[in-house]
Amino acid sequence: MKLLVHCLAADVRRSWLAIAAWVLVVAGSAVVDGIRPFLASDLRVLNLVGAVGNLLWLTELLLLFVLTALVVQTHPLVGSDAFWMTRPIPPRTLLASKLVLLGGVMVAFPVLAEVVLMAAYKVPARQTALVAANTALTRTMFVILLMTAAALTRNFSRFAVLCGSAFGAIAILISIVVAILMSRADFATATLIVSTSAPMPADEDPTGAFLWNVLAPVVGFAVLAVQYRTRSRLRAVTLGVAGLLLASAIVSVWRWPFLQPRAVVPEWAAGASALRLSADPKSIDSREEGMFGRRTPWTSIRARVHLAGIERGWSATVALLNASIQRDGIVAARTARAGFPAAVPIDANEEYPTRIVVRDLLGVRRLTESAPPKGESPVVFVTRGADARGSMPATGLYQGRFQVTLTRHDVEATLPLTPGASHQNGSYRIVLDEIERAPGAVTLFARESRALSPFDRTLPSLYGFYLRNRVEGEALAGNGMDVREGPFLSRFMPFGFGYSVAESSGFVARGMMIRFPPGYGIQGESLAIDDRWIADAELVIVRTTREGSVQRELQIPDFLIG
């Protein structure tokens, strides 16, 4: 312990300037991220603070590399001429001192800064702890990986070359994968860009990413331990490669999605009478799928499918799982692929389903928003190539199985149009700072903050903003924009560094500008609003959450292939 403190003190003395710079930059970033949302209405100051924020972020990124290399390479592990190698410094103590120093400075301190920031934004303690744990885990992974790179290189220039090569290799790998996907003209790729226009929050299972976040540092730590003990790069690198292969195998065969968000299928949806699918045989239409301006071998057949038996406040998307066409009781053809989700119309109403749901929720007669006027037609059958289509029967009995994924819509809050109006529910918090009224338009400046962590296993929600006039029975969807200054560089990084970066996890505090009417994208009839209309209006925040899914059958007799 005495030696550990001695080694630690020596490293601190050696790197104190870089450590001090790092602490200042991280604290400065936290301050900038904390005050930035307050500046949404003052673009000039926002730009200035934002530029400082971007500069701080770049400096933080640079220091992450410099400080790690400096601390580790104070005692180089490569070569045979380093002073410490012939001194009785226990390798275990040396490694422990590096881990304690870098863990404290590069993991604990930024996490502390994030915790302070979350406390300032009144994030509940539980959510704060979960977000902090996730940030600590992610940062630990990067610090350990950088330590490993520094331990395997002789000096900073070689460390920089190794890191640059690694990033280059990743970029090349991604390019190769994309090129292969494009050349295969896969149906899934072709339809990737034809996603539904319904608001669908993400529902990915983060278990795999979590496992990587745990296993990668474990492998990195093992490499460090071997390198410190033996100073044999061959052994360390061999162990690292074997460890990564093992980690990859573990992640790919892992069958326990313990972090998958808990999606609920409500009781009403479980019965067979709920969520019934029907389709008009005359609505069948076929389309050759294209990708990046090229034709693909896939032809999708769509039908006007309707969904019945859905409760108020819910909408759903429908996606083809499998389908067959029978003739004379014999299966004549099967779908070549599954389909992608489509927001199908509810009951006999052809309108876009979320528009109906939101209108109901808001209790208004007229709603102006950006959703398409009509519900979508899902893919009900997929063929590959003209030959396949030619061998299919002209008509037959269609039997398809679909995944019906439910989305719940709730009124999150109703706020008066007054500065200072606020709402908090769990870690979600919004405060109206300023209201600008112009003839026929309203712009709200607000601070919105959220703290999300994969550990709480809740499904993320989307929030929509509506201006409602109860007297007139009308509502208008707003366009909520994240007010940022210029390009925010950190968004282009492959990994998130703490707060205000990752949108799907971590702590996000942002300044928002919500415009009514949004100015573009309005579908269907638009509302004419005036000062009197605005005077009676209130802000309604609608929360959209993806929930569980059920499978349903669809039969179409006399299915006619176009």
Place this chain on the structure above:
Amino acid sequence: MSNAIESVDLSRRFRRLEAVEALNLQVPAGSVFGLVGPNGAGKTTTIKLLMNLVRPTLGSAVVLGTDSRRLTPRDLQRIGYVSENQRLPGWMTPARLLNYCRPFYPTWDEALCRKLQADLNLPSNARLRTLSRGTRMKTALLASLAYRPDLLMLDEPFSGLDPLVRDELIRALLELAAENDVRPLTVFVSSHDIEELERLADWIGFIDHGRLMFAEPVSSLLARFRRVDVIAADGVALRPATAPDWLPQGAAGRTIQFIDTNHAAPDAERRIASTWPDAEIRVSPLSLREIFVALVRRAS
């Protein structure tokens, strides 16, 4: 323990280069062993092998009773190492370097450290990277002597140093070696500086092309090598010096000169006299430097 260092067939290959080849070495405890050899002969690699800074491709070595590949921090507490190639922490001052080293050595002798610091006239506040090469070497030596090691490994410690600094270093070494009665200090030193080695070493090993040509006490070596001048009588032609132990050095007029590498043998003088019965024979001792130069010439 009679030997501080023993190696058996110790070898190290760097790709195609056999840097050290089947080195069999015994360094008696308490001796000052000088390893000499031309540039690239394998001196530095030998020391690095003994210090476990590089791993042998074949063979093994035992240093202070421990396999060199398994030297632990406890073993390193008994070994000092100073090398001209060593990268010292340049951001440290000599005082800070000593403070840094002190806790790692239970046998650290603060009084000795202060004495050496004063004797070697070391500055304490300048960073090592700003100091001269000689001062850095003195600092490294001080950081390796202050804990009274049992074994001191010195790799070209005098290379590029001015004579004054050399004297200071050698004096410090000799004083320390003389002080240690209970725990004898063994010094293993490689150097090109034969004169300094002659003052310091009591054993000498000669390495060339990775092979140890010989290793023996300096007294025995000095006794073994003699310069022999054979001066012929007028009109008498001299036979060339052809015995395997004789290294011909040249001929001028009526004189031929060679070095007898085995002059300590009982019949050495008789063999010379019987080869040139009518000639005048003059035998003179050689310095270590002359022996080294002769051996290098023969090797090349």
